[in-house]
Amino acid sequence: MHLARSLCLLACFLSPLAFAQKQTVCTVTINSADEQKTFRKYLPADKYDFVELVERNRKDWLGSACEQKVSCDVLLISGHHGEGNVFFSDALDRGEHLPIAELERVACSDSCPSLFANLKEVYLFGCDTMNPQAQHTVSSEILRSFTREGRSPAEAARLTSQLKAERGESSRDRMRLVFKDVPVIYGFASAAPLGASAAVTLNRHFQSSGAGDVGKGRVSAGLLRQFASQGLVAGRGMTAGDSLAALRGDVCSFSNDRMTTAQRLDSVHKIMQRPVAESRLLLDRIEHFAKTLDADSRRKPEVAQAIERIARDTVTRDRYLAFARDADQPDTRARMIGVAHAVGWLNAQQRRDELLQMMGEMLAQKSVAGTDVGLACTLNKDGALDGALDRLARPGQADSVGHSAVLACMGSTEARTQALKGLVSPDDADVRVAQFYLRHRPITDADELRAVTRAIAGMNGFEAQARALDVLARHYLSDRGSVEILKQLFARTPAWAVQNAIAGVLLRADPKAAAHPDVLRTLREYRLKSLPEGNMVDALIERLKLS
Known part of the structure; x- marks a missing residue:
């Protein structure tokens, strides 16, 4: 060719x-x-x-x-x-x-x-x-930042609308x-x-x-x-007098491979010296660039000097961190904290303190969303923050699935037990939180997995039960005791959605645990006639027949 x-x-x-x-x-x-x-x-x-x-x-x-x-x-x-x-x-x-x-x-x-x-x-x-349609959301935090900088409400609203038009990056x-x-x-x-x-x-x-x-x-x-x-x-493509010309200049400061790392750092510094509302809309690009600053590049004298110039700019630092702490979404705040650490505005301990302050505020809220739980688990994926939030938890918060899940992400064993209970809760919000938590902290212990399987089998609502089983299916079931629990549930449930979900779990399970004559016999005897075509029960039966 x-x-x-x-x-x-x-x-x-x-x-x-x-x-x-x-x-x-x-x-x-x-x-x-x-x-x-x-x-x-x-x-x-x-x-x-x-x-x-x-x-x-x-x-x-x-x-x-x-x-x-x-x-x-x-x-x-x-x-x-x-x-x-x-x-x-x-x-x-x-x-x-x-x-x-x-x-x-x-x-x-x-x-x-x-x-x-x-x-x-x-x-x-x-x-x-x-x-x-703009890909960047111009949220209320941007409007508030213009007001903090001394703009009138009308001027802040006008500038926010202008940013959306010129910096939304559709x-x-x-x-x-x-x-x-x-x-x-x-x-x-x-x-x-x-x-x-x-x-x-x-x-x-x-x-x-x-x-x-x-x-x-x-x-x-x-x-x-x-x-x-x-x-x-x-x-038509952008022309010289286009309203997007300034944005293209910024985009090219990240994308031009003829620029050195030090030159790009200087460009990033100039961007961050503008109103934070504007640089916030370039956070994706700034964050991506910051992640390229590995140890080898930082040792180069010109790069180290460029980072030092940013680190000494305390005026821009203070405006930037004030915006980050006021961000509407914790994820945005965490990402901005990460960038601040990368450019020298926060040392390792200060970054840790900022993250803990953010998660402490998260725990102080009445409810915690599943996305917040996912963020907490991601920030502590290496276990460096284990136990750091225990002192911030208030009495009664451990009873909330969301709060428990955040504490579990921070390494609390007791909170994990409570978070797992959310999987079998009749409350949809609790189930979603547990789903987020388990995506980041899946069950690996056989005894714990069997206990969760038994709890799911004891649920009353068929729809919630099927959803919980779908979460269980993401775990590699290799325990015969858990398979036995699911086999018994298959035989007694009147809901085809539950039978289908059970089959989904067993299709992904260890064949040595699922491929048992009793399982195939139960599937054939108790399979509901109301199951639609193309269901997982039939697929499981065909697989077991070949094993």
Whole structure:
């Protein structure tokens, strides 16, 4: 493939005549090739050359295209697109993916000036690629921070609204930043059609309108008309006077690989010297960069000096920490504390104190959400904070599943027992909290797992019982005593949802514990006729028959 691609490139870029007459269509086929094949079918070979940028089983394929000085007139990207801002495939045997951050790096770096320099059109066949909804939530903490800085309520509200418009970083904004000055960017404002369906629509378009508009740098009204019911929209890349120009400058300060680490630190410092409300919306990028500051890079004199410059800026430090302590979400606060530690504003003990203060405030609340429990367990995944919150717990808090789960994340054995009781609670909120807790602190002791299994079997509500069993299924059941409890529950329950959930547990269990003649006999004898098709009970029976 590499040889064929190189020959194509030679033909395209070494021949002046070919260069004058032909356009290069670059394709990035992450998932379906249907759209690419349709373009190939209708674009005449004497006018268009196709170059597939993805090289299978090569991680740096985009870098390879840069090295070979590929220059695209048209870019076609096909792949699923969603949370995480990445194009990806749903095929298990294909690991290719394309993060938008990598496109930003290419767009911002002088190391690859040719790839997108001559782009006239971009076709983005993926969900939400041109969704205008802001990805960053402009919460009340931002409004409060402007007020703290002395703004009037009206001015604070205006600035907050302006930030949302200019710094929300919708998918559409990110694409416009990447494809700066490109005349036409096509993408979907919401869910996109699957490749095969998109190909059918493209066929209709090319058959009715031809391929004359491709590569001309003008919006095709016919193409938008054909995809109207599927939400295709067209925009243009950011221009010099665009309201997003300042944001692009910030994005490129993180993405430009020609900048040294020390230069990036200085850029981050300047960003953090602005109103904290503005730098808060770049927290994802700041946090990601801070995590790259390993011990080796910190030992470099120029990096150490840049960190020292930030550490000495106590004015910015105080504003930043005041914002962090006022954050609406504990997760945001914890992340900001982590960044403060990384840039020298907090030493290890101060970071610990800030986190404990945050979790103490969490314990002081009337109720604790499952996400807060997950955060507490994550912050103490190494056990360094074990026992640190015991002195902050108030009488009666140990009776709350949420509060108990937080204390259990901090290493309390007594609180763990109480948190596990939430799994068999009739209260949905307690069950959700227990689910969050067990994702981070699963049951590994056989006696404890058997006790929890017995408690689930004794529950009254079928819906809650099935949900609890689904949580149990995430544990590798290898205890014959637990299997026996579930077998007895299967025989007596009148609820097919419970039987189905039991089968789900046993399908994931150790085959040596579940593959017993009594289990198969019980499944066959007591299987409810009301079970829908495609259920886990039938799947378990088939597996046990083969064992």
